[in-house]
Amino acid sequence: MFKRPLSAKTSSPLRSSDLRKLRDEVVRSFSLADSAAAKALLPDGTLSCKATTHLDEPCTLYLAPGGDPRFFRVGKGSDGQLVPTCYAFDIRPDMLPVLATAEAVVENLVSGSALFAAGVSPYTLSRLPASIQPGWLVAITVASDPSQRVVAVGQLGGTKEELVRMQQSEKERKGKAVVTLHARGDYLWATGSAVDAPLPERTAEPASTNDSAESLADNLASSTLNDSSAPTKADDASAQTESAPSTDLSPSDVDQILLNALLLAISTSLSSAQFPLPASLLYSSHILPARPATLLSSPGGAAAAEIKKSSLKKLDRLIKAAVKKGYIAAKEVKGEWVVQSVNAKHADVETLRPYKTIAGEEKAQAREAKKDEEKKEDSEAGGKGDPEVTELWKLSGDSVKQLFRSVEHERPPQDLYTSSQLSTLLRRFTDTHSVAHPSHRSLLLLTPSAHPSPSSLSLESEAAIELLARCVLKKGETPDQVGREKGSPGCMTREEALKRIRKDGCTGYWALRRGKNGEESVKKGSPPMIKVAIKNVGKRQVTLVSGHEPWDLFSSEEFAEELKHRSASSTSIQPIAGSAKKGQANKVEIMCQGTHDALVVKLLTARGVPKAYIDVDTSKSKK
Numbered sequence: 001m002f003k004r005p006l007s008a009k010t011s012s013p014l015r016s017s018d019l020r021k022l023r024d025e026v027v028r029s030f031s032l033a034d035s036a037a038a039k040a041l042l043p044d045g046t047l048s049c050k051a052t053t054h055l056d057e058p059c060t061l062y063l064a065p066g067g068d069p070r071f072f073r074v075g076k077g078s079d080g081q082l083v084p085t086c087y088a089f090d091i092r093p094d095m096l097p098v099l100a101t102a103e104a105v106v107e108n109l110v111s112g113s114a115l116f117a118a119g120v121s122p123y124t125l126s127r128l129p130a131s132i133q134p135g136w137l138v139a140i141t142v143a144s145d146p147s148q149r150v151v152a153v154g155q156l157g158g159t160k161e162e163l164v165r166m167q168q169s170e171k172e173r174k175g176k177a178v179v180t181l182h183a184r185g186d187y188l189w190a191t192g193s194a195v196d197a198p199l200p201e202r203t204a205e206p207a208s209t210n211d212s213a214e215s216l217a218d219n220l221a222s223s224t225l226n227d228s229s230a231p232t233k234a235d236d237a238s239a240q241t242e243s244a245p246s247t248d249l250s251p252s253d254v255d256q257i258l259l260n261a262l263l264l265a266i267s268t269s270l271s272s273a274q275f276p277l278p279a280s281l282l283y284s285s286h287i288l289p290a291r292p293a294t295l296l297s298s299p300g301g302a303a304a305a306e307i308k309k310s311s312l313k314k315l316d317r318l319i320k321a322a323v324k325k326g327y328i329a330a331k332e333v334k335g336e337w338v339v340q341s342v343n344a345k346h347a348d349v350e351t352l353r354p355y356k357t358i359a360g361e362e363k364a365q366a367r368e369a370k371k372d373e374e375k376k377e378d379s380e381a382g383g384k385g386d387p388e389v390t391e392l393w394k395l396s397g398d399s400v401k402q403l404f405r406s407v408e409h410e411r412p413p414q415d416l417y418t419s420s421q422l423s424t425l426l427r428r429f430t431d432t433h434s435v436a437h438p439s440h441r442s443l444l445l446l447t448p449s450a451h452p453s454p455s456s457l458s459l460e461s462e463a464a465i466e467l468l469a470r471c472v473l474k475k476g477e478t479p480d481q482v483g484r485e486k487g488s489p490g491c492m493t494r495e496e497a498l499k500r501i502r503k504d505g506c507t508g509y510w511a512l513r514r515g516k517n518g519e520e521s522v523k524k525g526s527p528p529m530i531k532v533a534i535k536n537v538g539k540r541q542v543t544l545v546s547g548h549e550p551w552d553l554f555s556s557e558e559f560a561e562e563l564k565h566r567s568a569s570s571t572s573i574q575p576i577a578g579s580a581k582k583g584q585a586n587k588v589e590i591m592c593q594g595t596h597d598a599l600v601v602k603l604l605t606a607r608g609v610p611k612a613y614i615d616v617d618t619s620k621s622k623k
Contacts, residue, residue: 001074001181002188003112004054011049011063017441019046022062026071029082030095041070041088055354061188068192072182081137081155086184087192089139089150096153097132099178100124100143109152110185115140115178117157117166125167125177128160138178152183249304251311255321258310261290262322263352266342279319279330279337283307289359302358387553387608388513389527392416393506399470400505403429416509416522423498430494433464443491444468447479450490472500512551523550530614532600534621541621545590545600546576553608560590562603569593595621 014022023038032038045065051072052058059080062071068087073080084095100121109115121143128138133156140152157176158166166175182188249257265286273286288302295302303309312318319337322328327348329340343349394416395401404417407428412421430436430444437443438452446469448454448462457465469479472492483491502508510527513520528550534541548559556573564571570593575586592600597616605611 001053001055001057001059001112002183002186003110005187006051006053006059006191008049008051008061008191011047011061014046014048014062018048019044022046022071025082030084030092032092032095037092041084041091046070055356066193069188072188074181083137083153083181085182085192086150086153086189089153093139093148093150096137096139097128098124098139098141098148098150099128100141103142103144106142106151106183106185109140109180109183112180112186114157114176114180115152115154116173117163117175117177118173120163120167120177122167125160125163128163130160132156132160134158134162137181140178140180140183150184152178152180154178154180154182249309251309254305254307254310255312257291257295257305258287258307258318259322259325259327260292260352261287261357262327263346263349264354264357265290266327266344266346266349267352270342271344275339275341277339279315279339282339283315283318289362290357293356293358293361296358296361387610389610389613390418390511390513391527392418392509392511392522393422393502394509395505396507397471397505399467400501403467403471407432414522416511417506419498419502422502422506423494426494426498426501429464430468434458434461435464435468436494437488437491440488440491442494443483443488444494444497445490446473446482446492447490450479450488468497471505472497474500474504521552527613530604530609531617532597532604532614533617534595534597534619536620540593541595543592543594543596543600545592546587548590548604548609549587551609556588556590559603559607560592563590563592563596563600566603567592567594567596567599569596597621 019042023035023042026032026038026041027035042062043064047063047065047067049061049063050058051061057074058076060073060078061069062073063069064087069085070088071082071084073082084092089095099115100123101115101119105115105119124141124143132138136156137153138156139150140154141148141150155178157163157179163175163177166172166177265282269286269290270282288306291302291305295305307313307315307318310318312321316332316337319328319330319339323330325348326343326346328342330337331340332338394414395404404422404425407425409425409428412418417425434457435444437445437450445451445465448457448465451457473479473482479490481489483489507524508526509522509524511520511522528547530545530547530551533544535544545559545563548554548556560571560573572591573588574591576589577586597618601611601614601616604614
């Protein structure tokens with residue numbers, strides 16, 4: 001999964017409740033003795049981080065406070081399989097069943113190859129539990145390493161009996177015993193602190209990578225792999241020669257690239273194609289676009305992997321080979337091959353791992369080019385870059401000031417807090433003084449009587465509960481009235497408490513900063529909405545724009561002139577009666593003949609107004 005760099009977002013500490021759940025899952029999944037063992041793997045301050053692999057697979061990383069990845073979970077949410085990393089195995093090496101292999105195989109595991117049955121130590125294979133099933137996690141070690149350090153982790157490719165049969169059968173020796181998920185030395189390992197293995201070369205990724213790993217597995221099969229065996233120098237040199245990547249594609253490499261492209265096309269673009277399909281159209285519209293995107297960065301580019309560079313030389317031979325393997329059904333009609341159907345349930349189709357294709361890369365480049373073009377248009381239209389809008393809050397109520405200033409923290413400039421800062425300080429206050437309900441941590445106590453055992457509360461906790469109640473209760477409202485309709489009288493959710501504190505105990509401000517290094521301007525109140533409305537004026541419809549002055553991003557005259565030229569319609573500026581206090585200039589409304597709400601939104605966003613602060617009313621627009 002991690003043979004190429006992964007894209008990770010900013011990490012954040014796990015909530016204490018989520019950390020407890022994660023530790024419990026680790027104890028259950030890996031048969032640990034107690035929660036103390038799980039705490040060693042996931043200490044207090046454990047971080048979580050969303051990430052995506054080079055194949056755009058989503059995953060969640062769980063990091064130690066120092067940044068070492070301890071576990072990862074494939075997929076979105078918490079439904080995916082929890083997998084320990086080699087950093088976790090360095091702490092607890094006994095979490096999973098173990099299979100041993102030769103040291104020469106490790107380089108291929110780091111490069112993402114599977115561990116083939118021929119390369120597994122028969123002794124460790126015999127020690128697997130009889131009940132183990134395909135998809136279960138196993139750890140991989142080096143048979144010659146006396147420390148038995150785990151070098152990789154992956155999912156088992158079959159039952160114990162199936163793996164033994166693979167090893168003993170000449171035809172099935174290249175069967176996958178373990179599908180590698182993570183290895184010591186891959187890019188996930190490189191995000192941590194103890195990088196002691198070099199990363200594999202990635203200047204090119206020929207299609208023969210798996211073939212070289214299979215050849216290596218065959219060589220290893222001739223030796224007796226056990227806990228004391230080690231590959232000879234001659235074997236190691238041979239393995240390095242076979243597995244060394246080549247920048248030039250051989251004809252057999254091109255054969256494999258085209259067949260893999262056909263397999264991928266069967267599971268993607270060909271699933272909705274109409275048959276019969278001419279073989280020439282299959283090749284040009286489905287096989288060629290499904291070749292790996294890595295070809296674009298290799299010598300010769302995509303032209304190096306075409307049918308004329310393969311050992312087959314001609315398209316009809318490729319079609320015959322695909323028919324023979326059972327991938328497609330085709331027949332020759334008047335000298336031209338026509339594909340009748342494809343076999344989407346073929347084992348090779350189902351087991352092929354998706355990869356980035358040339359077509360996907362070209363689409364991504366087209367999207368980037370379109371974005372660049374739009375940015376250029378926006379710049380020509382007078383855009384000044386996207387600003388950063390932040391809502392800020394200043395403590396105003398005495399009780400609110402007392403609550404937040406009782407928590408030690410560095411006060412922000414001008415005492416203006418963001419919503420996330422207020423949320424963090426409120427959580428610190430409630431955790432420090434035990435204000436949260438012991439059974440429902442999302443509920444905050446507003447009266448000691450709401451606690452299951454009020455007598456256990458300290459005087460400090462009771463004072464903190466009373467202070468919180470003064471901050472969040474409305475005038476004339478008693479604690480027992482809160483939460484009654486939800487079955488929790490005397491309690492309030494943390495979100496509702498923070499909402500009330502911001503509304504009644506704080507003064508709102510908003511800040512506008514253009515770019516990371518731009519100058520920030522702070523104004524009182526909430527970020528204003530720019531109103532765009534379609535209205536009837538006589539028998540015509542007009543577009544009205546108002547509320548743009550507080551943003552101070554452009555003048556009314558500039559915008560009206562730009563709108564006039566872009567819409568090819570007349571525009572005018574008229575004051576809004578009663579929109580300003582005595583002695584101040586009235587706010588204005590820009591009017592444009594015709595229905596141009598979409599154009600107005602585009603021009604506003606081009607000049608830096610976030611779309612979230614543009615209110616479009618088309619209720620009176622003619623359908």
